[in-house]
Amino acid sequence: MVDRIAEVWGTRTPYARHERWPVRVDQVLAEGVRESEVERWVQSACVLCSNGCGIDIAVKDGSMVGVRGRSADIVNHGRLGPKGLFASWQGVDNKDRLTRPLVRENGVLVESDWETAMERIVSRSKDLLDRKGPLSHGFYTSGQLFLEEYYAQAIVGKAGIGTPHMDGNTRLCTASAAAAMKESFGSDGQPGSYVDIDECDAMFLFGHNMAETQTVLWMRVLDRIAGRDRPRIVCVDPRETEVARHAEVHLRVRPGTNLALMHGLVRELFVNGWIDQEYIDQHTVNVDELRATVEPWTPDAVAETCGVDAGDVRRAAEIFGTSDRVLSTVLQGFYQSSQATASSCAVNNLHLLRGLLGKPGCGILQMNGQPTAQNNRECGADGDLSGFRNWENPEHVQELADLWKVDAAIIPHWAPPTHAMQIFRYVEQGSIEFLWISATNPAVSLPQLSRIRDILTADSLFLVVQDLYLTETAQYADVVLPAAAWGEKTGTFTNVNRTVHLSEKAVEPPGEARSDLDTFLDYSRRMGFTRLDGTPLLQWSGPEEAFTAWTECSRGRPCDYTGITYDTLRGGSGVPWPCNEEHPEGTVRLYGDGVFPTDPGYCESYGHDLLTGATVGPETYKANNPAGRAIFKTAPYHPAHETPDDEYPFRFTTGRTVYQFHTRTKTGRSPQLNGAAPDAWVEMSVSDAESYGLGEGDVVRVESRRGHITASVRVSGIRDGSIFAPFHYGYWDEEGEPHGRYRAANELTITEWDPVSKQPVLKNAAVRVETVADGVGQSMAPTTTASRPAGRGGRRRAVLPTIGGPAAQASETLAPVDPPAVATKEERS
Amino acid sequence: MKLPVYLGLLHTSEGTLADSFRQVSEGHGDEPDIHFICQSLAAQCDQHQEALAPVIRRYGEVADDDEPERLHADGLEDTRTGPVGLLRDLQDLYLLASLVDITWTMIKQAAQGLRDEELLAVVTACDGQTSTQLKWLKTRMKQAAPQALLVAE
Structure with missing residues (x-):
């Protein structure tokens, strides 16, 4: 037994490059429950970060009583992190749960029933649609629902109501990952795979404190570091993270200066000839603009702006420029900082300059923060068009209209989808009067909270909140809907490296709590949303039908799920998309052939000017003729808009x-x-x-x-x-x-x-x-x-060390079985 | 030769546009994207003026000439309020930036006729930024228009 609060990453299982990562099965059971007493183990995957670890839920007497990692899963090889071990089930099976709908009466939230709560929602919704139209409605969702729920919400919003005001808290966690991939490659879709950790010679972690945000992925790195042929590590982070402590070069940049550093690294590749000119010629466009933009950023200039050592900039660039196989990961240090998209695109640029992607050990992981953020992006509950379709492409809009059997005109495609901060601005101004928040807590997670609290309490707003608990946000709601949690409903979700998992229902939700899918289906039915032929817009009876409908929506798109069914996800491991007739077992890496989804008829976006966000538009995009080549996107560095001064130093x-x-x-x-x-x-x-x-x-x-x-x-x-x-x-x-x-x-x-x-x-x-x-x-x-x-x-x-004590003991079973291989022929050959 | 007149027009128009971007930035500070981007774009206009300065010195400044005065457009003296006011202010910026943009085009034509490499280099460095300014304004107005025109009070 190991104290997994004190030993966050557990026991090392070293392995060398080319070897498979050994299995270690982590398990914890509630106090007093023995393994022999567990009645059922129910297959799922963890929702406490974006890593997507395969997990089994222990069930006894109708309750969740513990978890264990799935040894056969290609993501985690049996391991779990502290959050998965201790919060996945205890965070749900809890006396504080909402068990009945609440409605506001005389200023106070009181317990009610579903009929009353839904009728209040529907009557307000219908009234506003009649009087003010669809732009009076906004939806702010999560990175923690299931794929089926996002897809239902996307259809309700786009084809039922017809509002562009839809987003998720994925805007806070993963929007820049999606944006950077759209700009560079033409579409969302993670190029790399976790197995690239097994093969790489060097790893660059850009603003990514992997040790704390994706603990199981970091275990994989630690095990490579502990084995032979350890990878060289470079860390970009202002804090002395665990990643920094294992790094050969730690670039402790001033917050807000990432892009200057990236320009310096890119410039070093040019200056030292660490580029693959043939790859650049055949598979990219715009290299001249990139070269010109980075030209002023000598290592000394970077040192001055970023507060790092010029020699460290050169060393980091040399590691990138001279290692055979480089894996880069990017997260909030870049995504939530100044010039986020340009800085994240710069990581893509480093790899494109050397042709280091789509090959073993060579990859990019533009990370997600949350477990199901990827599905929000795919399904379009964040406002994007479902299936990575392009809102500026009329054929894509028509495809969705045909699929959903509605008039294309109802699907909002006249302007970019409204992002979360703008949705809240419209609420502040009183033009959005109906806001439905599901599974997220903006009263704590959005910037400038005093303002957010004022917005959520505005008299003009009718606020619906759907959650497990009475959160800081839910307390301001007019109607609170109790939601079923992970383990209490069935659905699928997809992790950072495109691996799709099925999460089965293990126990009943408490009281009257319902799955978010059931709630959205109920809303659609009560609102009377229909297809052109008059039949109901959403005709699914449950999650499996929703999933099947989604696979049709994904057909032929980069995120092709058509080869996946619930049955193929049962037992064994998750499967990475695209999975279709051509790739029946899924796909480990994208872009091995150097062909990118930038064709104008296929791409998800025509791109933006990275300095201003101006849309490039179809004419200019087509004139640039990317035609399957990746696009070097960049912008000049500018200082952060709020920098220290005498008053705020x-x-x-x-x-x-x-x-x-x-x-x-x-x-x-x-x-x-x-x-x-x-x-x-x-x-x-x-x-x-x-x-x-x-x-x-x-x-x-x-x-x-x-x-x-x-x-x-x-x-x-x-x-x-x-x-x-x-x-x-x-x-x-x-x-x-x-x-x-x-x-x-x-x-x-x-x-x-x-x-x-x-x-x-x-x-x-x-x-x-x-x-x-x-x-x-x-x-x-x-x-x-x-x-x-x-x-x-x-x-x-004197500071006492953080320990978990007797309650934090978890078992670790080392190498009970051979490690799983990634699921495709591509990797076996 | 009327090129100096048009160089003067461009120089003045960039200054007017810079002032107007700053005016909108301050007047619509509650829209953070507009606030910050307009500041960046004003700085671009300043740089365009600086880039033009050596060329203007070479061709000579035009003092009072009544003909070009009528070509000038006035900047924004103050900003409007509310969603529709924002839209109108962005529309005014669009008009001012359009004047700058088409003036760059004409200066470029003249520079090609003159085979003036220095002036062509200035045009190349600046006119792309002006057209991006227009694209940004259009992008932002397209985003704001439905809400402002249909549901805002």
Whole structure:
């Protein structure tokens, strides 16, 4: 047994390049439950990050009593991370769950029934559609529903109501990944695969604290590092993360300067001739523009702007330029920072310049944050057209109209879909009066929370919230719908590297809670949405029919699911798309042939100007004639829009801890996880703490132009001049609202977004720090990860290590079976 | 030769456009994308003016000439409010940027006629940015128009 709070990544199982990653089956059962007492193990996959680990749910007496990793799954080879082990089932099987619909009566939410709640929703919805039309409606969904639910919601929104105002919290987590792939390759679709970790010589992690955000993927990296022929690691991160501690080069950039660094790395490839000219000539366009844009960015210029060592820039570029097989991963450090899409495209550019993609060990993983973010993007619940179709292409719009048997004119395609921040702006202005929020918590996760709270409580707004718990957001709702959780409903979802899993229903939902799919189907039926022939718009009786309908929608598109059924997903492993007649067992990597989905008739987007977000449009796109070639996209660097000054001298950045997920609705209800990271903290560097006379545990007030938070200090390895706070902590376990003590990091963040991906800039703001009180104990920050105390300096205080104790013991069975092979002929040959 | 007149027109128009971008940036600060992008685009206009300066010195400035004065367009003196006001302000920017854009086109024609490499290089560096400014304005107006015209109060 291993304490998986103290030992986040568990026991090492080293392996060498070309070998398969050994199996290690991780398992935890509720206290007092023995394995022999488990009545059923039900197949699923984990929803506590985007990694998509195969998982079995233990069921006893109609309850979830534990989990184990699936040894046969190509994603995790049996492993689970702390969140999967402790929060997946405990975060759901909980006395706090919503069990009945709530409606607002005389200003107070009271228990009601489905008939009353749905009729209130439908009558308001119909009234607004009659009086003001579809633009009065907005939908803000999640990265945590199932594929079938997103597809239902997409059809209701696009072909039932006809509103462009649909988005998900995927806008906060993965929009820049999707945008960067659309710009560079013509369509969303992850080029790389996790198996590239097994084969690579070098790994670059760009703003990706993989050790905390995708713990099982990091185990795979750690096992490569522990084996022979270990890969060289380069880390770009302002904090001293676990990734940084294993890196040969750690580029500790100033928050907000990523693009300058990327220009410097790209320039080094040109200058040193570390490019594949034949690949560039045959498979790309626009290289001259790229070369011109990066030209000013010498290593010295990068050093000046980014606050890194010029020699480290050269070393990092040399590792990229001279390693045979390079794998890059990108996440929030790039996606939630200034010039997100341009910086993420720069990673694609590095690989295109050397032709390093679509081959073993050579890949790009533009990561997702959430487990089902990929499906939101595919299905179009984020406003995109379903099946990676192009809203500017009338033939694509007609394809959907034919599929859904509706008039093409109802499908919103006259302008880009409305992104989340703009939806909230329209609510603020009173033009959206009906907002339906499902499975997300904007009252904690969106920037500038005082403003968001004002918007959610606006008199003009009718707010529907569908969730497991009475979240900070749900408490403002006019109608709250209780949702069935993971394990209480059946559906599919797709992880970062396109692997599709089936998650089966293991137990009944509590009380009257219903699956989100059933709720959307009920809404569609009550609204009377129909096809052209007068029959109901959505005719599915359950998730499997919805999935089958989706496979038809995906036919011939990059995300082709037509070779997948529920039965093919049962037993064994998940399957990576595209999976069709041509690739019956799925596809490990995209673009091995150097052909990209950029053909004007096929592409998902004609692209944007990366500086402004201006759409390129069909004429210019066609004139550029990409014709299956990838596109070098770039933009000039500009400084972040809010930079430190005399009044607000620190750069503020936000992020995650390994023990919590999002706004803690599940992880905060796992005693093991919440015990490890129970409250907010702020990180300062040793010298900044010294200059303010601060030490471990002292209480500070951190203030921006938009708000303030109060938290205890952890003196950590963060770069000088930067302040970090975790974004997880809201107020649901503190009476729902910030009574006197603000602690949510997003009180401070700025309302700003990337011009292309529209992802909010959550990782760059200017703040100041004031001492509130001397500490009486240590801060609540974990000691196991990036928030680990700095080893030197500061006013020292003994810090107890983060441990889980007896409740956090999990079993690890090493190599019970041979490792699974990825599921395709491509990999076996 | 009337080229100096048109160089003066372009220089003045870039300045007017820069001021107007800044005006809209400040006046619509509650729309963060407009606020920040208009600042960036104003800076582009400043750079265009700087790039034109050596060419204007070479061809000589035109002092008071009543003919080109009528060619000039006035900038935005203040900004409107509300969703429709935003749309109208963006529309005004579009008109001003269109004047700049077509003036670059005519300057380019003249530069080709003159085989003036320095001026052609200036045109090449700047006119693409102006056309992107137009595209951005169009993109943003297309996004805003349905909401402003159909449901906003």
